[in-house]
Amino acid sequence: xxxxxxHPSRVICKSGTSVKIECRSLDFQATTMxxxxxxxxxxxxxxxxxxxxxxxTYEQGxxxxxxxxxxASLTLSTLTVTSAHxxxxxxxxxxxxxxxxxxxxxxxxxxTQLSVL
Amino acid sequence: LAKTTQxxxxxxxxxxxxxxxxxxxxxxxxxxxxxxxxxxxxGPRFIIQGYKTKVTNEVASLFIPADRKSSTxxxxxxSLSDTAVYxxxxxxxxxxxYNKLIFGAGTRLAVHP
Numbered sequence: 001x002x003x004x005x006x007h008p009s010r011v012i013c014k015s016g017t018s019v020k021i022e023c024r025s026l027d028f029q030a031t032t033m034x035x036x037x038x039x040x041x042x043x044x045x046x047x048x049x050x051x052x053x054x055x056x057t058y059e060q061g062x063x064x065x066x067x068x069x070x071x072a073s074l075t076l077s078t079l080t081v082t083s084a085h086x087x088x089x090x091x092x093x094x095x096x097x098x099x100x101x102x103x104x105x106x107x108x109x110x111x112t113q114l115s116v117l
Numbered sequence: 118l119a120k121t122t123q124x125x126x127x128x129x130x131x132x133x134x135x136x137x138x139x140x141x142x143x144x145x146x147x148x149x150x151x152x153x154x155x156x157x158x159x160g161p162r163f164i165i166q167g168y169k170t171k172v173t174n175e176v177a178s179l180f181i182p183a184d185r186k187s188s189t190x191x192x193x194x195x196s197l198s199d200t201a202v203y204x205x206x207x208x209x210x211x212x213x214x215y216n217k218l219i220f221g222a223g224t225r226l227a228v229h230p
């Protein structure tokens with residue numbers, strides 16, 4: 001199946017710094033990618049939809065100035081957590097959709113564990 | 118988007134068959150049903166997808182009754198490595214709606230020796 005690569009897998013940073021997370025579709029082109037956030041023992045929460053060549057669409061309650069999304073190419077989307085604070089500590093997951101035959105599937109990255117000190 | 122309801126948790130033993138049922142009473146005509154598996158600190162992994170009746174692949178079967186208001190994921194002969202959270206998602210394919218798949222709480226399956 002299609003592969004979505006996410007990097008880094010884990011990052012620890014000081015409060016106030018910015019962190020960039022990369023999401024790449026390795027063997028297919030993804031005009032649309034998605035960013036999720038997951039707290040321990042909770043489900044995935046969709047943060048935003050990243051569209052290649054255009055602005056991202058954010059879900060209600062997600063600060064677009066806090067979570068900057070860039071989708072400059074058909075294989076790369078980045079999420080930058082700006083001025084990170086301890087409450088931003090979470091597991092961030094990206095995904096991309098790919099058409100497989102007559103089906104459409106979402107493929108997910110391996111996730112990034114962000115810890116803000 | 119159709120809301121889904123699953124059991125919060127299930128327990129099983131190695132070698133048993135596990136059936137996880139998902140309710141989606143307001144499923145739309147063009148909605149598909151997709152199941153994902155997630156291990157701790159990993160992204161979800163696609164298991165199986167279907168529209169109606171029965172779908173089978175190398176890891177699972179998906180049973181969907183005629184009214185499509187529910188679906189059952191069947192895992193044959195589970196092993197310890199099947200301990201994970203299983204999510205049932207419902208949404209249309211090839212449209213913007215599918216892009217906004219909403220994850221429910223999922224079912225935490227614990228497989229015991």
